[in-house]
Amino acid sequence: MTIAPTTHPAVFLDRDGVLITDSGYPHLEEHLVLIPGAAEAVRRLNALGxxxxxxxxxxxxxxxxxxxxxxxxxxxxxxxxxxxxxxxxGAVYACPFHSESDDPRWFHPDHPDRKPNPGMILRAVADHDIDPSRSFLIGDRQSDLEAARRAGMPGFLFEGGNLDHFVRDLLGA
Ligand SMILES: [Mg+2]
Structure with a gap:
């Protein structure tokens, strides 16, 4: 017998400006400042499956x-x-490539992973049996929302404040 694969709903979160303060290329421990409500928002999403x-x-x-x-x-x-x-x-996808890199390892004119391209989202969908029709994205830039659109899911613009309040209001729960 064939058993249909289980698919999961997912929420895609941008990192800088959504989960942590965007201080300009944060990369050191002292740059790691959680956005208010970030942990609570993730816990809320975990609890909802x-x-x-x-x-x-x-x-x-x-x-x-x-x-x-x-x-x-x-x-x-x-x-x-x-x-x-x-x-x-559940997973982290990061795109190190850019069209203005002097380093051939990281130069790419338009990498499929770099938002607004949807590569990271599409790979996550495949890697984790995610159901895009039950999934969405939260980002702080239009390029985030455009990546979601190209991956076939809604994207919502977080403009600061408390991330958990934002998620709560979004879900009406
Ligand atoms: Mg951002």
């Missing part, structure tokens, strides 16, 4: 501001900081 996935452009790597290893360590620190508050991040 959403897989929470971070999708973040990190052109600081391509611009030579920090290394890919520093970027990954910072993302791990963020995931642990949230987990310590009971907030579970």
């Amino acid at each position: 959403y897989l929470v996935v971070i999708v973040t452009n990190q052109s600081g790597v391509a611009r030579g501001l920090f290394s890919i290893e520093q970027m990954e360590a910072f993302n791990t620190l963020l995931v642990r900081r949230l987990m310590a508050k009971g907030a579970r991040i």
Whole structure:
């Protein structure tokens, strides 16, 4: 017999300006400042059965501001900081590429992962059996919302304040 694969609803969150303060290419522990309500918002989404996935452009790597290893360590620190508050991040996707990089490893004229392209979202959907029709994105830039649109899901603009209040109002729950 064939068993249909289980698919999960997911919420895609931008990192800088949504989960943490966007201080301009944050990459060191002292730059890690959670947005008010960030952990509570992720906990709320976890409780409602959403897989929470971070999708973040990190052109600081391509611009030579920090290394890919520093970027990954910072993302791990963020995931642990949230987990310590009971907030579970299911996966992190980061795009280090940029069209103005002098470093051939990170140069790309228009990388499919770099938002507004939907590559990170589409890969997450495939990697984690996500149902796009039950999923959405929260970002603080139009390029985030455009990536969601290209991935076939709604995107909502977070313009600051308390992320948990924003999520609560969005879900009406
Ligand atoms: Mg942002």
